[in-house]
Amino acid sequence: METVMERECSALGGLFQTVIGDMKGGYPVWDDFISKATKLQSQLRTTVVAVAAFLDAFQKVADLATSSRGGTRDIGSALTRMCMRHRSIEARLRQFSLVFLDCLINPLQEQMEEWKRAANTLDKDHAKEYKKARQEIKKRSSDTLKLQKKAKKADVFGRGDLQPQLDSAMQDISDKYLLLEETEKQAVRKALVEERSRFCCFVSMLRPVVDEEMSMLGEITHLQTLTDDLKALTMDPHKLPASSEQVIVDLKGSECTWSYQTPPSSPSTTVSRKSSMCSSLNSVNSSDSRSSGSHCHSPTSHFRYRASSSSSSSVLPQQTPARLSSVSSHDSGFMSQDAFQSKSPSPMPPENLQ
Amino acid sequence: METVMERECSALGGLFQTVIGDMKGGYPVWDDFISKATKLQSQLRTTVVAVAAFLDAFQKVADLATSSRGGTRDIGSALTRMCMRHRSIEARLRQFSLVFLDCLINPLQEQMEEWKRAANTLDKDHAKEYKKARQEIKKRSSDTLKLQKKAKKADVFGRGDLQPQLDSAMQDISDKYLLLEETEKQAVRKALVEERSRFCCFVSMLRPVVDEEMSMLGEITHLQTLTDDLKALTMDPHKLPASSEQVIVDLKGSECTWSYQTPPSSPSTTVSRKSSMCSSLNSVNSSDSRSSGSHCHSPTSHFRYRASSSSSSSVLPQQTPARLSSVSSHDSGFMSQDAFQSKSPSPMPPENLQ
Numbered sequence: 001m002e003t004v005m006e007r008e009c010s011a012l013g014g015l016f017q018t019v020i021g022d023m024k025g026g027y028p029v030w031d032d033f034i035s036k037a038t039k040l041q042s043q044l045r046t047t048v049v050a051v052a053a054f055l056d057a058f059q060k061v062a063d064l065a066t067s068s069r070g071g072t073r074d075i076g077s078a079l080t081r082m083c084m085r086h087r088s089i090e091a092r093l094r095q096f097s098l099v100f101l102d103c104l105i106n107p108l109q110e111q112m113e114e115w116k117r118a119a120n121t122l123d124k125d126h127a128k129e130y131k132k133a134r135q136e137i138k139k140r141s142s143d144t145l146k147l148q149k150k151a152k153k154a155d156v157f158g159r160g161d162l163q164p165q166l167d168s169a170m171q172d173i174s175d176k177y178l179l180l181e182e183t184e185k186q187a188v189r190k191a192l193v194e195e196r197s198r199f200c201c202f203v204s205m206l207r208p209v210v211d212e213e214m215s216m217l218g219e220i221t222h223l224q225t226l227t228d229d230l231k232a233l234t235m236d237p238h239k240l241p242a243s244s245e246q247v248i249v250d251l252k253g254s255e256c257t258w259s260y261q262t263p264p265s266s267p268s269t270t271v272s273r274k275s276s277m278c279s280s281l282n283s284v285n286s287s288d289s290r291s292s293g294s295h296c297h298s299p300t301s302h303f304r305y306r307a308s309s310s311s312s313s314s315v316l317p318q319q320t321p322a323r324l325s326s327v328s329s330h331d332s333g334f335m336s337q338d339a340f341q342s343k344s345p346s347p348m349p350p351e352n353l354q
Numbered sequence: 355m356e357t358v359m360e361r362e363c364s365a366l367g368g369l370f371q372t373v374i375g376d377m378k379g380g381y382p383v384w385d386d387f388i389s390k391a392t393k394l395q396s397q398l399r400t401t402v403v404a405v406a407a408f409l410d411a412f413q414k415v416a417d418l419a420t421s422s423r424g425g426t427r428d429i430g431s432a433l434t435r436m437c438m439r440h441r442s443i444e445a446r447l448r449q450f451s452l453v454f455l456d457c458l459i460n461p462l463q464e465q466m467e468e469w470k471r472a473a474n475t476l477d478k479d480h481a482k483e484y485k486k487a488r489q490e491i492k493k494r495s496s497d498t499l500k501l502q503k504k505a506k507k508a509d510v511f512g513r514g515d516l517q518p519q520l521d522s523a524m525q526d527i528s529d530k531y532l533l534l535e536e537t538e539k540q541a542v543r544k545a546l547v548e549e550r551s552r553f554c555c556f557v558s559m560l561r562p563v564v565d566e567e568m569s570m571l572g573e574i575t576h577l578q579t580l581t582d583d584l585k586a587l588t589m590d591p592h593k594l595p596a597s598s599e600q601v602i603v604d605l606k607g608s609e610c611t612w613s614y615q616t617p618p619s620s621p622s623t624t625v626s627r628k629s630s631m632c633s634s635l636n637s638v639n640s641s642d643s644r645s646s647g648s649h650c651h652s653p654t655s656h657f658r659y660r661a662s663s664s665s666s667s668s669v670l671p672q673q674t675p676a677r678l679s680s681v682s683s684h685d686s687g688f689m690s691q692d693a694f695q696s697k698s699p700s701p702m703p704p705e706n707l708q
Contacts, residue, residue, distance in 0.1 A: 011605050013614030019423050029414045036404075036411040043397075043404040050390075050397040057390040060383045065553045069373050071546035075553045082564075130614065185602055192425035192598050193591070199419045199429045200591035203584045210436075210581045217574045220567065227564045230557045237547070237554035244546050248539055251365050260367025260484065 005177040012184035013130055019191040020123045023115070023198070030112055037105050044097035051090045059083045070247035071240055075233050082226045085219060092216040096209070103208040111205075115198055122194060126187045133180045137173060144169040359531040366538035367484055373545040374477045377469070377552070384466055391459050398451035405444045413437045424601035425594055429587050436580045439573060446570040450563070457562040465559075469552055476548060480541045487534045491527060498523040 062083050066076025147169055151162040416437050420430025501523055505516040 007613075008605070010614040012602070015423065015601070015605060017615060019425075022418075022422055026418045029411075029418050033411040033415050036408040040401075040404040040408040043401045047394075047397045047401050050394040054390040054394040057383075057387040061387050061556065064376075064380045064383050068376055068549055069369065069546065071373075071550040072553045075550070075557065079553075079557075082560075131616075188602055189594060189598075192423065192594055192601075195422055196425040196429070196594065196598070197591035199426045199433075200588035202415065203429065203433075203588040206436075207581055207585065210577055214574055214577050214581075217571050220571045220574075223564055223568050227561055227568075231561065234554035234557040237551035240543060240546055240550065244543075244550070247369070247546075248366070248542055251362070251369060259361075260364040261371060262485075 005174070005181065009177060009180045009184055012181065012188055013126075016126055016184065016188045016191050017123075019188065019195055020119055020126075023119045023191075023195055026198075027112070027116070030108070034105060034109055034112075037100065037108075041097055041100045041105060044093065044100065048090060048094045048097060051086075051093065055083055055086055055090060058086070069244075071244040073243065074241060075230070078226065078229045078233055082223070082230065085222050085226055089216060089219045092212070092219055096212040096216065099212045100209050104205045107205055108202065111201060118194060122187075122191060126191075129183065129187075130180075133176070133183065137176050137180065140169065140173050140176065144173060359528070359535065363531060363534045363538055366535065366542055367480075370480055370538065370542045370545050371477075373542065373549055374473055374480075377473045377545075377549055381466070381470070384462070388459060388463055388466075391454070391462075395451055395454045395459060398447065398454065402444060402448045402451060405440075405447065409437055409440055409444060412440070423598075425598040427597065428595060429584070432580065432583045432587055436577070436584065439576050439580060443570060443573045446566070446573055450566040450570065453566045454563050458559045461559055462556065465555060472548060476541075476545060480545075483537065483541075484534075487530070487537065491530050491534065494523065494527050494530065498527060 059080065062076050062079035064076070065072040065079055068076070144166070147162065147166050151166055154162050413434065416430050416433035418430070419426040419433055422430070498520070501516065501520050505520055508516050
């Protein structure tokens with residue numbers, strides 16, 4: 001009987017050791033995880049910076065479309081909405097990389113020290129208890145062996161008088177084995193709980209990261225309507241919208257008109273002269289002066305503003321306030337350009353002919 | 355009359371020049387966009403590499419849980435599913451960075467050369483035509499002026515005979531102005547269409563990128579059920595699942611048992627000895643031999659396999675085939691470890707006591 005019980009206790013002890021060994025053998029895996037997560041996190045951080053710079057450039061393209069002479073204002077507004085949605089995605093990505101560090105990488109690194117201490121304590125305590133129990137059983141066993149020999153010798157003279165003592169000793173060993181088995185089972189359970197709680201702890205650290213990841217999804221879902229808007233607006237690149245034709249019509253009745261600037265004969269200087277004119281226009285536009293005196297184009301730009309607002313507000317009502325402010329700021333930029341243009345002296349005034 | 359028409363034609367010519375100027379002034383904006391997009395794309399490419407390395411490390415953590423002695427196999431399976439879903443996200447991210455380069459950055463760069471050529475051609479053609487038309491009108495105007503003077507002088511002698519000629523000349527100038535106005539309107543429309551078609555072209559290049567971005571969303575949506583699974587599994591870290599208790603129960607009736615290995619007295623060598631034992635266990639596990647002779651733990655592992663399959667197959671049926679293969683490969687790994695463990699000579703065989 002003792003051989004079977006001995007084997008079972010040893011098996012439980014072996015299982016305990018293997019579980020502890022597994023935990024200790026897992027440290028390089030956890031270390032590798034922390035190292036790769038740290039690298040990914042720093043990569044995400046620099047990606048966020050690149051995304052921010054990209055979106056700045058994207059917004060400038062959208063502004064280019066919005067501040068044009070009337071042919072692409074609608075596309076500019078849609079591109080601005082697309083850009084703003086990506087700003088939200090950028091913010092989520094930034095938040096994601098922060099949570100990745102603060103909720104997973106750093107706490108896991110701290111937790112690992114705790115894990116190492118806990119496993120060592122479990123192992124040491126178990127080894128001490130197991131050794132003590134086994135030594136006690138061993139001593140009782142050899143005592144019982146001696147008692148058995150004594151009983152065999154005593155058998156010749158007066159048999160039955162050592163049997164109760166022998167039975168009691170055997171029972172004692174059996175009880176001690178049962179106790180050891182129960183202790184070992186508890187130790188195995190403790191080790192399994194320790195092992196499981198590590199993964200539970202890991203999952204609890206992982207969850208806010210995945211939550212943050214999923215909240216990026218909330219931003220991405222809105223992209224569908226935005227890309228549909230853009231598709232509809234750019235369906236036919238060679239058809240001008242009504243607002244573009246309006247620019248030509250408005251020009252006729254307007255008091256402040258553009259005037260043709262005779263280009264010099266050399267084509268190369270034409271380009272440089274034009275571009276310098278454009279850069280001065282752009283500088284006026286970027287200063288975004290709302291105090292320009294002449295507001296001759298106001299009716300037209302208001303017409304356009306209302307038209308674009310009513311056509312797309314039903315699709316994305318939550319975007320309306322932000323988009324309106326962007327459009328109105330460009331309206332002001334548009335007007336200040338007109339004012340600048342109307343004030344510039346014409347190199348070929350209409351009066352010089354007749 | 356001519357003064358008004360002159361002014362209107364000049365205004366249209368000025369508008370044309372401004373639209374062309376806007377397009378030319380936009381080149382630095384497009385260049386900046388391409389530059390920032392290129393930087394972001396290369397950043398995304400290195401991020402994909404970091405994600406792949408991170409997921410390798412993540413999978414090893416999942417394997418650690420799956421290949422444990424029974425306490426965390428369920429968590430390991432859920433972590434493996436989480437990891438596999440992120441592999442799909444990684445693949446989408448890789449695809450996204452490719453599409454970003456192939457569908458947006460490279461074509462846009464090529465398109466810009468085309469845009470520059472087109473704007474220069476528009477500008478040159480317009481300047482030539484405008485100049486020619488204006489010179490012709492100027493000549494007719496001065497001819498008409500001479501005719502008017504002649505008519506005034508002729509008025510003294512015989513009045514009416516030059517009037518029809520004068521009327522015809524005036525009508526001719528008026529017609530020429532109307533023609534110029536129409537030509538200028540067409541030129542402005544052409545310029546506006548050219549400007550608009552650039553943004554349409556840009557949007558058409560942007561769309562596959564946004565589509566790819568949104569298809570990442572399809573992968574992310576599945577994360578919710580996976581994180582819910584993990585949350586449910588790790589709700590109580592200190593409660594062992596039935597399968598863990600089964601490991602202890604199975605140990606009793608099993609033919610091939612673990613055995614306790616007496617640790618040496620020094621605690622430091624204990625750790626190094628354990629970890630070397632574990633690494634040899636891991637190497638057996640990673641070789642994933644399915645041809646291990648001893649299959650003593652088969653019934654237990656099959657029980658666990660069926661239990662975990664039925665408990666979560668209703669939640670994620672589409673994941674079943676992949677997960678099953680992962681679990682079964684780990685079952686095989688688990689068994690080969692058992693075989694290894696049962697074959698290892700015990701330093702304290704149960705026979706050496708009694």
